Amino acid sequence: MTLRVSGFDQARQGISNEEVLRVICELIPEPERQGVQELVYEPAVDLGVELRADRTGRVHLDIEYAMRQRYAKQAELGFHELRKDSGFERIVIRTTEDMDGNILHEFGHSVQNRLSSQAKSEWSRLHVLTAPEAFISERASADEDEDFAECYALFRLKPARLRELDPKKLAFLESNLNALRDV
Numbered sequence: 001m002t003l004r005v006s007g008f009d010q011a012r013q014g015i016s017n018e019e020v021l022r023v024i025c026e027l028i029p030e031p032e033r034q035g036v037q038e039l040v041y042e043p044a045v046d047l048g049v050e051l052r053a054d055r056t057g058r059v060h061l062d063i064e065y066a067m068r069q070r071y072a073k074q075a076e077l078g079f080h081e082l083r084k085d086s087g088f089e090r091i092v093i094r095t096t097e098d099m100d101g102n103i104l105h106e107f108g109h110s111v112q113n114r115l116s117s118q119a120k121s122e123w124s125r126l127h128v129l130t131a132p133e134a135f136i137s138e139r140a141s142a143d144e145d146e147d148f149a150e151c152y153a154l155f156r157l158k159p160a161r162l163r164e165l166d167p168k169k170l171a172f173l174e175s176n177l178n179a180l181r182d183v
């Protein structure tokens with residue numbers, strides 16, 4: 001499966017798409033990035049600026065786009081999209097802030113989808129048993145999916161830190177990610 005990376009050369013820092021792909025390949029083992037076909041950098045638009053910038057028919061589309069974004073609270077940093085009909089998976093990144101962390105977080109959603117149902121319910125149990133103050137981040141406390149994505153990102157970036165913060169979730173990732181290798 002080839003991963004198509006685009007849009008990152010439009011980012012302010014001018015990171016090339018090749019560079020992003022190289023970093024992903026270093027951080028994420030092949031079996032864990034298999035599900036995702038496309039990774040796009042697409043910054044969030046400011047509605048006001050978009051309206052002033054374009055007086056043609058595109059304005060209408062941009063309003064819809066901004067509205068959709070407003071509803072998608074989680075989509076401020078980026079999002080993972082799985083189209084149920086085709087199985088097509090795509091990640092959109094919206095900000096250059098903590099870019100590696102955000103990309104890994106979104107890949108985490110893809111990885112979680114591909115766990116066995118037994119592993120998924122084991123994760124649910126781990127999440128439910130976590131004390132409110134023990135989540136590794138505020139984002140992780142939102143729900144079990146966000147918890148997984150946050151733990152996955154930290155696992156791939158700084159596993160020693162995850163060991164300190166939540167050794168049970170580290171152990172879960174260590175044993176269950178290996179199973180993806182055998183699929």
Ligand SMILES: [Zn+2]
Nearest residue numbers: 105109146149
């Ligand atoms: Zn998320």
